[in-house]
Amino acid sequence: MEGTRQRIDKWLFFARVVKSRTLAARLAVAGRVRINRDKVSQASDLIKPGDVLTITLDRRILVYKVVGAGVRRGPAEEARKLYEDLSPPAPAKAAPADALVPLRDAGSGRPTKRERRDTDRLRDRQ
Template identity: 45%
Template sequence: MNDTQRLDKWLFFSRFVKSRGLAAAWCDRGLVTLNGRPGAKVSQAVRVGDVLIFPKGRDIQAVRVLALGERRGPASEARRMYDKLEGES
């Protein structure tokens, strides 16, 4: 497995979005921040240790990437891909 993954794939595999198209829409609208830089592009590389901030319902979700995905598996598998950061909803 590579040490990077496209942002849209990571969001999809980690089950934060229902489709890669929705991940692309979030990026196009400037809703995703990668390592403190707003306006992350859909094709940007995500690495273990990166911090992502994005909308989750009416709240904002901040997570640290713990692993890259190989597939969109069950929620229990996806949950091991990230760590929720405190101070964000």
């Protein structure tokens, strides 16, 4: 390895952005990773400390500043030391006005356990 440079697919795997190195390579080749605003074209593109990565995943966009190169895929605490998270905060989910729980008249739904026992007792007597 030349100094502190590392392949983007290895770094994504070591930083626990994706579950496997194969997925990291696919992510890079698909053009869903940018290094300092430049699209990554190959999984072998090199990154160094100070680079800013923009990673587009299914439902979110991650912005990480590379702090160091990884040595192995270790625990999450070790992976968090490889980057500084610059991602924008997730937008707060506003509940739609019509998402209120509908009101129901008492007794119009399924019987409770107690009501069911009372009904069974009445049927057994007759």
